[in-house]
Amino acid sequence: MPANDGLSTLSDYLFVAAVLSYALAMLAYAADAAWGRRVETQSVAAVEPARVLVGAGASGSDLVTPQPPLTSTAEEAPSHVANLAIALTIIGWLVHAGALATRGFAEERLPFGNMFEFASAGALAVSSAYLVLLTRQKARWLGVAVMFTVVVMLGLAGTVLYTSAGPLVPALHSYWLSIHVTAAIISSGVLTVGSLAAVLYLVRLRYDANVVAGRTPGLSRIARLTPEPEVLDRTAYRVLAFAFPLWTFAVVAGAIWAESAWGRYWGWDPKETWAFITWVIYAGYLHARSTAGWRGKRAAWVAVIGYLAFLFNFFGVNIAIVGLHSYAGI
Amino acid sequence: MRTALILLFLLALASIPGSVIPQRNLNPLRVQRYFDAHKDLAPVLDRFSLFNVFSAPWFAAIYLLLFLSLAGCVIPRSWQHAKAMRARPPAPPRRLDRLPQTATWQTGLERDAAYAELRTALRRKRFRVDVHGTALAAEKGYLRETGNLVFHLALLLILIGVALGSLYGYKATRLVIDGKGFANTVGSYDSWKPGRYVKTSSLAPFTIQMDRFEASYIDSGPKAGQAETFVAHVRYRSQPGSSWHTDDIRVNHPLTFGTTKVYLVGHGYAPRFTVRDDDGQVVFQGPVPFLPTDGNFGSTGVIKVPDARPKQLGFSGFFLPTAVPSAQGFVSIFPGAKNPAVVLLGYRGDLGLDSGRPQSVYALDDRRLDKVATAALGVGDTMVMPGGKGSITFTGIDQWASFQVTYDPGKRLVLIATVVMIVGLLLSLRVRRRRVWVRADRDEAGRTVIEAGGLGRSDSGAFVDEFADLIAQLKEVTPPPAATTKE
Numbered sequence: 007m008p009a010n011d012g013l014s015t016l017s018d019y020l021f022v023a024a025v026l027s028y029a030l031a032m033l034a035y036a037a038d039a040a041w042g043r044r045v046e047t048q049s050v051a052a053v054e055p056a057r058v059l060v061g062a063g064a065s066g067s068d069l070v071t072p073q074p075p076l077t078s079t080a081e082e083a084p085s086h087v088a089n090l091a092i093a094l095t096i097i098g099w100l101v102h103a104g105a106l107a108t109r110g111f112a113e114e115r116l117p118f119g120n121m122f123e124f125a126s127a128g129a130l131a132v133s134s135a136y137l138v139l140l141t142r143q144k145a146r147w148l149g150v151a152v153m154f155t156v157v158v159m160l161g162l163a164g165t166v167l168y169t170s171a172g173p174l175v176p177a178l179h180s181y182w183l184s185i186h187v188t189a190a191i192i193s194s195g196v197l198t199v200g201s202l203a204a205v206l207y208l209v210r211l212r213y214d215a216n217v218v219a220g221r222t223p224g225l226s227r228i229a230r231l232t233p234e235p236e237v238l239d240r241t242a243y244r245v246l247a248f249a250f251p252l253w254t255f256a257v258v259a260g261a262i263w264a265e266s267a268w269g270r271y272w273g274w275d276p277k278e279t280w281a282f283i284t285w286v287i288y289a290g291y292l293h294a295r296s297t298a299g300w301r302g303k304r305a306a307w308v309a310v311i312g313y314l315a316f317l318f319n320f321f322g323v324n325i326a327i328v329g330l331h332s333y334a335g336i
Numbered sequence: 337m338r339t340a341l342i343l344l345f346l347l348a349l350a351s352i353p354g355s356v357i358p359q360r361n362l363n364p365l366r367v368q369r370y371f372d373a374h375k376d377l378a379p380v381l382d383r384f385s386l387f388n389v390f391s392a393p394w395f396a397a398i399y400l401l402l403f404l405s406l407a408g409c410v411i412p413r414s415w416q417h418a419k420a421m422r423a424r425p426p427a428p429p430r431r432l433d434r435l436p437q438t439a440t441w442q443t444g445l446e447r448d449a450a451y452a453e454l455r456t457a458l459r460r461k462r463f464r465v466d467v468h469g470t471a472l473a474a475e476k477g478y479l480r481e482t483g484n485l486v487f488h489l490a491l492l493l494i495l496i497g498v499a500l501g502s503l504y505g506y507k508a509t510r511l512v513i514d515g516k517g518f519a520n521t522v523g524s525y526d527s528w529k530p531g532r533y534v535k536t537s538s539l540a541p542f543t544i545q546m547d548r549f550e551a552s553y554i555d556s557g558p559k560a561g562q563a564e565t566f567v568a569h570v571r572y573r574s575q576p577g578s579s580w581h582t583d584d585i586r587v588n589h590p591l592t593f594g595t596t597k598v599y600l601v602g603h604g605y606a607p608r609f610t611v612r613d614d615d616g617q618v619v620f621q622g623p624v625p626f627l628p629t630d631g632n633f634g635s636t637g638v639i640k641v642p643d644a645r646p647k648q649l650g651f652s653g654f655f656l657p658t659a660v661p662s663a664q665g666f667v668s669i670f671p672g673a674k675n676p677a678v679v680l681l682g683y684r685g686d687l688g689l690d691s692g693r694p695q696s697v698y699a700l701d702d703r704r705l706d707k708v709a710t711a712a713l714g715v716g717d718t719m720v721m722p723g724g725k726g727s728i729t730f731t732g733i734d735q736w737a738s739f740q741v742t743y744d745p746g747k748r749l750v751l752i753a754t755v756v757m758i759v760g761l762l763l764s765l766r767v768r769r770r771r772v773w774v775r776a777d778r779d780e781a782g783r784t785v786i787e788a789g790g791l792g793r794s795d796s797g798a799f800v801d802e803f804a805d806l807i808a809q810l811k812e813v814t815p816p817p818a819a820t821t822k823e
């Protein structure tokens with residue numbers, strides 16, 4: 007069954023329009039960060055949380071640290087530029103969703119069948135995760151990084167990974183596959199946003215350290231306009247803690263699919279192996295986050311390593327390593 | 337906990353070589369090529385089981401240690417945890433107005449009546465409530481710890497389920513040509529991989545007969561040649577003497593006998609040949625499975641004819657479902673059988689079947705054979721050996737399918753434990769402990785004044801809203817004094 011040519015051409019046009027809109031959004035976020043009015047960032051001491059000791063014989067878990075709210079500092083009411091940035095993000099998102107939907111209709115299936123489609127859907131998941139985060143807390147400081155990532159992903163998708171529309175090989179006809187891939191794509195979007203926050207946190211720590219030591223901040227200057235580090239760290243944790251069960255579910259759905267396709271739920275295929283490795287590293291992050299001595303910088307590094315493992319699973323394993331999953335086509 | 341986590345990381349680290357170095361269980365051919373390419377290195381790697389990472393002793397050792405240390409840290413913790421689940425909310429701090437969330441209001445109720453109302457209201461909101469002298473202490477979100485514990489226990493169950501499967505389960509494969517079948521017995525399998533404790537006498541006693549294998553491919557366009565469907569049309573019965581049923585086995589759609597499942601895992605062509613010897617006697621007749629070597633099902637295979645007289649005959653062939661001539665000879669340009677052809681090399685001599693050396697059915701041992709003829713045949717064509725000494729006719733094509741039969745008694749436990757694990761994980765990550773204290777006092781004027789404070793470990797500020805809602809409800813049950821109500 008040949009794919010519907012008119013629709014898939016439309017899909018390609020929408021794809022390009024989405025990239026443009028995201029790129030403009032990125033510029034607008036950058037302009038907002040550089041010139042938008044903002045209140046003084048609070049000094050670290052001002053947000054150093056007060057500890058409240060509750061109850062007699064308090065054990066560790068009774069020592070409760072009230073957290074500064076995520077919504078209060080560093081960003082004030084959005085400027086015109088900020089509104090423009092967000093509007094462009096939403097327009098980009100709509101057009102992008104349209105590109106995927108038309109491709110799906112052209113192929114009469116979920117548009118998650120090869121690496122081009124994974125990358126495009128993954129980028130949509132990233133911008134979706136960011137937009138959802140925006141409704142929960144102030145997170146415009148993530149805008150430049152998120153839009154940059156989305157544009158790079160789509161750029162790679164549209165050039166290196168591009169495959170024309172078409173039906174799937176039989177092993178991919180399975181609704182567990184759809185569930186697995188959908189969950190994997192959504193969780194990868196959320197993981198990406200969380201990891202960007204973790205990276206910004208590390209960069210911001212470096213920037214602060216440089217400033218305190220009186221050195222010139224160098225490249226870490228890109229983080230100078232972010233909120234205070236605690237907010238970055240906690241945003242990363244919130245987002246990653248949301249992503250982790252999703253990722254777990256995605257891996258499990260994949261195992262269920264593997265069971266029906268290959269007769270075993272887990273076979274240490276390279277893709278499965280790296281999904282496991284990624285999972286373990288993020289589990290390590292969650293533990294590090296609640297382990298004294300690992301909280302903060304070290305935990306953030308664990309998160310970044312987890313993301314690298316995730317990226318390797320997506321690109322490295324598909325391209326460099328031969329396995330059962332490689333037949334999805336580059 | 338630290339040890340178990342380190343072991344978990346170690347397990348992840350240990351699995352990396354398994355994803356980079358070719359593995360025997362996944363791709364024996366690439367292992368062979370690796371051995372050919374790295375003559376010095378490969379035996380060393382093999383010594384450390386690096387071509388079988390996931391069944392290596394050291395991998396099993398990490399797994400076992402992980403299991404022990406996880407058990408060692410989770411089981412004692414569940415004990416502590418059972419106590420913590422019944423824990424009472426902690427006593428109120430001296431000053432409620434120092435807490436992050438606070439509220440104060442007046443009520444017309446008497447102090448004791450106000451307490452009773454507040455207590456009921458908090459209980460209704462599923463808080464665990466204690467009276468501490470002049471104050472109420474309330475807490476909820478104990479499910480967080482429960483979820484955490486359930487998660488870690490489920491992790492333990494998964495490890496147990498995986499181990500059960502690999503000790504008591506088995507995996508077997510069998511190649512079946514159109515019209516043939518097999519019974520689920522060890523002897524009928526091409527490969528048989530049992531767990532340590534499998535009893536070969538207690539396999540599910542089913543029989544499967546494959547009537548026909550069917551594959552279809554995209555005919556034209558940029559995706560031409562990509563497969564659309566694979567179906568094995570089969571008849572089966574679950575035990576000798578019971579009635580036959582028909583079914584289709586497809587990729588993603590196994591045939592199930594209780595816990596034993598039969599999967600379609602591969603397919604290919606089995607060209608049919610008729611071989612005559614020097615006397616014109618038919619000495620071989622039937623399909624021969626050829627193994628695909630490329631995406632368009634160019635396939636290799638051999639025909640061994642030990643009954644040919646006076647000398648044995650052997651043929652090695654390359655089958656092409658859609659053959660077109662090219663500079664290097666013939667190539668197949670499409671996986672469907674549009675223009676089938678087979679290129680044959682004919683041998684005479686001794687096949688070496690009696691030499692005692694084990695032989696593959698897919699390879700000729702040509703040490704005592706002479707190559708005497710070669711030809712490319714279409715369906716119906718015959719290659720006559722030089723001097724009229726025997727002939728082979730390519731009479732048609734069948735297809736074959738390969739089936740994998742798996743029995744994994746740990747699978748269900750793993751599935752259930754996994755679902756429980758995810759539920760536990762969600763509780764552990766989403767539920768937050770939060771505490772509220774309420775104190776009612778009389779002020780100088782004798783009115784009842786209620787003071788409340790709250791503490792949540794919420795990252796999201798969700799507790800701020802929850803606290804505000806709660807206070808609104810508490811105020812409802814402790815209405816302000818009538819006399820001071822304004823407006």
Ligand code: HEM
Pocket residue numbers: 286289292293295296297337338340341344405406409410413484488491764765
């Ligand atoms: C394999 C993946 C694992 C995952 C995904 C995982 C996940 C978690 C999560 C989400 C928490 C709650 C952290 C928090 O309160 O913020 C936790 C706590 C805990 N985990 Fe694990 N865990 C894993 C393995 C282990 C292992 C192997 C052990 C060792 C016995 C362990 C022991 C603990 C302990 C003792 C806690 C309580 C620590 C605390 O709350 O501070 N976990 N785990």
